[in-house]
Amino acid sequence: MNLFAFDSLPLHIAPIVLAAHVLVGAGAGAIFFRALWWNTRIMIGGGSVGTAVALLAGRFLLLGALLTLSALEGGAPLLAAATGVFVGRFLTLRSFENSKP
Numbered sequence: 001m002n003l004f005a006f007d008s009l010p011l012h013i014a015p016i017v018l019a020a021h022v023l024v025g026a027g028a029g030a031i032f033f034r035a036l037w038w039n040t041r042i043m044i045g046g047g048s049v050g051t052a053v054a055l056l057a058g059r060f061l062l063l064g065a066l067l068t069l070s071a072l073e074g075g076a077p078l079l080a081a082a083t084g085v086f087v088g089r090f091l092t093l094r095s096f097e098n099s100k101p
Contacts, residue, residue: 025084
């Protein structure tokens with residue numbers, strides 16, 4: 001028995017699990033793109049190279065870990081998490097709409 005199998009869930013719980021994957025993906029997407037903004041500001045502003053590299057590696061590891069764990073559960077949770085990442089991207093970029101670089 002696979003503990004991560006999405007298709008073994010009861011039908012009334014599956015939409016809740018998918019909604020949770022979208023929310024977690026949105027949070028990870030928001031963190032990823034906010035960290036991209038900080039990383040860009042560090043590079044442009046002449047900040048520490050070590051900080052920029054650590055932030056770059058951290059954001060890719062976070063997103064990679066999230067999508068890997070979602071993929072272990074199946075295709076639907078992976079698609080839901082990836083959709084959440086796009087939602088997080090949209091919300092993060094919308095918050096930068098009126099800010100100056």
